[in-house]
Amino acid sequence: MSRIAADHGLSEQRVADGLARMRADGMVRIRTDVARSVTGWPVYAWYFVRTPARQIQQMRQLMAQIPEARTALAVASQYNLVVAVWLREMTDVMRFEAALEAAVPSARIVDRSVVFRMGKHLGRLIDEEGRATLGFVHPFTP
Structure with missing residues (x-):
């Protein structure tokens, strides 16, 4: 949240409140990626x-x-x-x-x-088992 706040000139509390309201209204769902x-x-x-x-x-x-x-x-x-x-x-x-x-x-x-296999996902390199590695790539890199 701190990065969102800093990027948009808002307080962290305002961002937290806005996200909480959007989650309660069903406008935002939190999810995580998994292999x-x-x-x-x-x-x-x-x-x-x-x-x-x-x-x-x-x-x-x-x-x-x-x-x-x-x-x-x-x-x-x-x-x-x-x-x-x-x-x-x-x-x-x-x-x-x-x-x-x-x-x-x-x-x-x-x-x-x-x-059948993804080499990268959300800017992260993916290993042979489909798990994210520590390496990052630019999103426009093939």
Whole structure:
């Protein structure tokens, strides 16, 4: 909080109060990152969805209720919704896809991608087991 306060010319107390209010109102959720390899959810999949614009909010709300869903982003591209999920095993990739299309029949998964290994995450180098190392990299470094 001290860094947020200093960066914005606010007192630490004001930042703490603001964050507490936002948490109470459901505007902010605190989460921590964890190596997928130790979660029991080691498969990281992305779904690229095309759905009628009137259903985007419904789809995002649905994703918020699904434990596997990590993020759902409305985007302006050939797909209008991108969903990232953590799954227990590779066979769940197709199961999740079928369940998503059954829940919203007008949604079409146009593409999907499975991430087998990440070399860095949130500016941290990731080791072979999927854990953060002590090394940092610039966020725009490939």
